[in-house]
Ligand SMILES: Cc1cc2nc3c(=O)[nH]c(=O)nc-3n(C[C@H](O)[C@H](O)[C@H](O)COP(=O)(O)OP(=O)(O)OC[C@H]3O[C@@H](n4cnc5c(N)ncnc54)[C@H](O)[C@@H]3O)c2cc1C
């Protein structure tokens with residue numbers, strides 16, 4: 001069995017600040033890390049590997065520094081790594097990102113199961129997984145909270161819905177996205193680091209993909225545009241009561257009566 | 263559908279663009295500056311380039327937007343229940359439709375839908391399209407995407423609105439990808455331009471920033487919309503109609519088998535409560551949660567908590583408000599000892615009335631409170647509960 005896990009490099013913190021005057025995001029240096037939700041996807045794959053002897057490959061699209069997260073994945077126990085990096089992928093939205101990843105997956109070749117994280121901590125759309133499945137024309141199930149059974153033809157998983165768990169069977173090849181906190185991701189190991197320090201990472205550029213027409217990638221292939229970014233605004237009419245000089249409970253009581261809650 | 267180019271003749275490698283880029287998308291190479299895969303087209307580099315060396319090339323518009331008319335709302339129906347977000351989508355759908363003079367459609371998928379389809383007409387929907395078939399009884403994304411495709415090809419809507427629910431967020435990307443068009447995730451505000459471009463506003467980076475997104479060159483424009491943010495549609499005199507659509511084998515076949523549906527324990531839902539009292543880390547001990555529960559009881563509401571309390575095991579995660587918990591929009595919310603981190607406030611700040619109790623006068627929570635009470639919750643809550651109970655005893 002071959003498993004491909006999609007992983008993304010994200011900024012090290014979500015505590016981004018915006019400069020009020022220029023509307024520019026203030027960045028926290030250059031720190032970046034693996035999308036934390038993808039660690040659960042890798043862990044799920046490695047558990048399946050232990051169970052079935054599957055081969056686990058990670059794939060990322062991003063700038064060349066994103067190789068770092070592939071190396072991290074190697075240290076966790078992943079077998080192979082591919083990076084899709086090309087300046088013509090610049091500015092990809094979900095449609096273009098998923099199309100590029102789907103192209104990379106086709107290039108990698110044989111796969112039975114693709115695993116994605118539930119969402120990222122930056123773009124935060126949770127859309128890339130299902131979109132990859134659509135490009136590849138394979139079934140998907142999102143929000144998987146448990147793998148119940150695997151065999152040679154199919155996988156049975158539990159899908160976390162708002163008010164229920166749905167148990168579903170999917171035939172290979174298929175894609176699942178993994179809920180967070182369903183397992184404890186193992187840590188990178190020193191032993192693995194030594195073992196994998198010379199392991200090659202395969203680089204894929206636009207010209208390696210099945211479709212080489214530039215207009216389907218990056219900005220040109222992205223139907224959505226971020227027009228502007230801004231800070232969440234707060235503006236409410238308010239009263240401020242300092243309980244040091246007002247009887248707070250009496251005030252609250254009167255207010256609740258006035259608002260007709262009592 | 264546009265691209266940013268740097269004119270190497272004009273560029274003097276000053277690096278200003280690199281420092282203003284919010285997305286770390288500009289890199290200095292040996293003799294030139296290039297834009298990498300992180301670019302989001304925010305155009306800040308263009309505005310900030312002292313040499314005017316950065317230019318944008320817009321591609322020609324490829325489609326005729328007037329071919330695409332109407333706002334299609336996905337009526338989420340699952341396990342014999344209409345998801346309440348549907349009425350919020352109809353609400354915002356009607357608002358948008360009125361601005362550009364378009365009809366509002368609903369798509370309803372499932373089995374035995376005869377009585378249900380009528381319901382949407384009472385909320386002012388122009389046409390409800392129904393796909394009723396035993397094989398559509400259970401949701402799977404590939405199956406429902408086929409149905410969606412069938413309808414979109416038929417009616418060519420300009421906008422498609424889908425709830426940002428477990429089902430919606432799994433289904434929407436499949437169908438938007440099928441039409442090679444844009445999908446904006448988890449919108450909290452929507453407006454529409456005269457030329458029918460939808461202005462979509464959504465939180466990203468864990469709620470720390472808001473992004474305004476448009477899908478200017480393709481149709482339909484897909485958006486998923488956060489639950490409990492938009493106003494429900496008002497009831498009105500029905501004027502619309504119901505159209506039952508053909509459900510051929512082709513669109514009702516899925517490779518996914520739903521084997522079982524296990525209901526979650528029906529916990530009292532904080533999303534449905536009209537009154538919520540929230541405990542934060544200002545509550546010092548687990549036993550003291552009783553204070554908050556008592557206030558909730560006395561007002562006929564539910565109690566809820568911030569994430570740290572769930573992490574400490576004081577309350578179930580189904581009671582957590584916030585980005586990694588639930589979004590709530592009750593009539594009244596009283597926060598007790600909550601600091602007001604953005605991950606919390608982003609998911610409760612559209613509550614109708616907000617009272618915040620915190621002993622720190624600079625607490626962030628006060629920025630969004632209608633009534634900011636600077637004080638100690640341990641001194642405030644017990645007498646307040648007594649007063650409320652007093653009156654209800656008196657009335658009995
Ligand atoms: C502020 C902001 C708002 C945005 N809003 C939208 C929007 O509404 N619609 C839109 O189309 N685009 C949007 N984008 C662009 C979007 O973030 C990027 O397209 C991004 O490449 C993929 O989306 P995501 O980060 O949301 O991933 P998600 O869909 O949240 O990621 C889910 C999973 O997909 C896999 N994955 C995602 N990206 C990669 C990758 N590069 N390599 C390998 N695996 C990956 C991972 O397994 C991940 O866990 C936005 C970007 C920003 C900065």
Ligand SMILES: Cc1cc2nc3c(=O)[nH]c(=O)nc-3n(C[C@H](O)[C@H](O)[C@H](O)COP(=O)(O)OP(=O)(O)OC[C@H]3O[C@@H](n4cnc5c(N)ncnc54)[C@H](O)[C@@H]3O)c2cc1C
Nearest residue numbers: 542543544568569584585586587599600601603620621639
């Ligand atoms: C990606 C991400 C997702 C997150 N998701 C969530 C989420 O879903 N929900 C969530 O809640 N948080 C979430 N958080 C955490 C969030 O950032 C805050 O850490 C959290 O909300 C703080 O909880 P708190 O207000 O209870 O505690 P604190 O920040 O510790 O605040 C306690 C407050 O109580 C006040 N206080 C103390 N004693 C008293 C007293 N006797 N009387 C009155 N006031 C008193 C203090 O002045 C202080 O303001 C998330 C964080 C991240 C990074």
